[in-house]
Amino acid sequence: MADSKNEAAWKLLFERHQILKAIEKTGYYLITSTEINAIREARLMTKFDHQSQLPRLFAAHHLSILPVTRRNYLISSFNAFHPFEPDDDVTVHKIKFPSHIESLDFRNITSESTALNCAFITGIIQDFVNDDTLFATVNGRMSSSAFDFNVRCADGQTRNVAVKNAQIEIDAGYEGARSLSLIEAKNYIAGDFLIRQLYYPFRLWHGQINKPIRPLFLTYTNGIFQLREYVFEDFRTYNSLRLHRQKKYIIDEGEPPINLQTILDVLHRTSVVAEPNVPFPQADSFQRVINLCELLFDEKALSHQQITSNYDFDRRQTNYYSDAGRYLGLIDKTHEGGEPLFYLTDKGNALFQLDIKKRQLALVAAILAHAAFRSSFLSYIEEAEVPNKGKIVEIMKASHIYGVAAENTFRRRASTISHWINWIMGLIEA
Known part of the structure; x- marks a missing residue:
């Protein structure tokens, strides 16, 4: 969902220029930056990296916007976004960090540019494209x-x-x-991306050189570099892209791998804490909980609106995932100008300064310190499978969790427990 200022500005523009009537008649509307700037800066009004960021008027009428010149934008019912494909079964490959490099700390990557530099100097990009002769040639x-x-x-x-x-x-x-590989990079997790970020650079260079152009998407979060390569099956068609291949990498820190005994040792060292007066988590993707904490570690503080507007969260997801971080004691909030402002607690800041493996185990401890998660995990160990929702609901009721009374709410929150247990077990290296 777009930020509130964008919402109000686009509503006014739609009314002033009768945009919906024009689209109904011709199928599109051409709007200039001058027209947009008359209400609010066009740069802020036209940046939608994810479908969730579109203003309500766009979403309600299945509209998107694409730039066609430096000063003109086209609004139509474009299928402008592409969902990221499932990646749960993608193997994570370990790669060494060059021992002589001192000016880049791979344990503290907080920007896309640093992630790209790290991926290049470790040979991740070279390995992915299967070419050791790469040189950085175009960017910006x-x-x-x-x-x-x-x-x-x-x-x-x-x-x-x-x-x-x-x-x-x-x-x-x-x-x-x-080949020439063109990379779009993000340091946060999202459900989809704007195809234009790959397609316009692809078309710029397609035909200008004799080599094939390879559109790549890099995401970095929680120590994982993930590369996806897309192909446009018809280079003249914007949304003809198809995932060709994907691969995940992690930098080998030389420590022993995490196994089941490692997790059990954490369990035995961790004491159960009293349930906090915070909504019980409804946030199935624990990776996104981690990623939100990473963003707060980098930015120091983010408002509810900043999280919703700048990353692939809608307002409810912002609530769910920030509450999940608060439940674990990693995030806290205050209010500024009447709006919630989120920041990492001392515990959260200390945790995200740890090496990746130590951080993962500290996160495991933060989860298993809560009775409902701990008992559900022990059930998993005893039965060799995640307990079903009915069993988890029984455990939740016995754990006296805060603020949950309705049966259907118990079942929704039970889904989070099963997903977080699967995240813990997914840390075990083969």
Whole structure:
């Protein structure tokens, strides 16, 4: 969901320019940056990296917006976003960090640029594209040049779009003996991405050099570098992309691998804490709990609106995942200008300064310090499988958790317990 200022500004623009009527008549509306700037800065009004960030008027009418020049944008029912494919079964490969490098701390990566530098100097990118002759050649903001393309739309139509000198940004480009790899990078987890971030750079360089252009997407969070390679099956069609391959990497710190005994040792060292007066977690992805803590560690504090507007969270998810961090004692909140402001506690800050393996085990301890999670985990160990929802609900009721009374609420929260136990067991290295 877009931020409240964007919501109000787009509502006014839609009313002032009768945008919905124009789209109903022609299928699109061309809006200029001058028209947008008359209400609010166009740069802020047109940046939607994820579908969840679209203003309500866009979402309600299945609309998206694409830049076509430096000063013009096209609004239509474009299928502009692509969901990330499942990755639970993707093997994590260990890779060594060069011992002579001192100016980059791989244990403290807080930006996309640092993640890219680390992925390159460790050979992760070279391994993924299977080319040891890579050189950094293109990056930064540049002009798209001129091209046109087809885009499939939510109304079932295919529309042709002409682009001329729109601004694009390439996070990193590496040319090797056989190809040019163009990378979009993010240091947070999302459910989808804006295809334009891969397609416009791809079209800029397609045909300009003789080598194939390889669009790659890099995400870095919680010590994991994940690379995905996409192909456009029809280079003239914006949303013809298909995942070609993906791979995960982690830097080998030389420590013994985590096994079941490691987890059990953490369990035995951890005492049960009293249930906090915080909503019991409804946040199935523990990776996203970690990622939110990473963002707070980097930014020091984020408002509810900043989390919702800048990352792939809707308002409810912001509540759920910040409450999950508060439940574990990692996040706290205050209020500033009437809006919640979230920050890491002393415990959270200390935890996210640890090496990755120590951090993972500290997170395990934070989870298993709560009776409902601990008893459910012990049931898993005894039965060699995650207990079913009915059993977890029984455990939750016996654990006297805060603020849950309705049966259907118990069952929803039970899902979080099973997912977090699976996250713990997923730490065990083969």
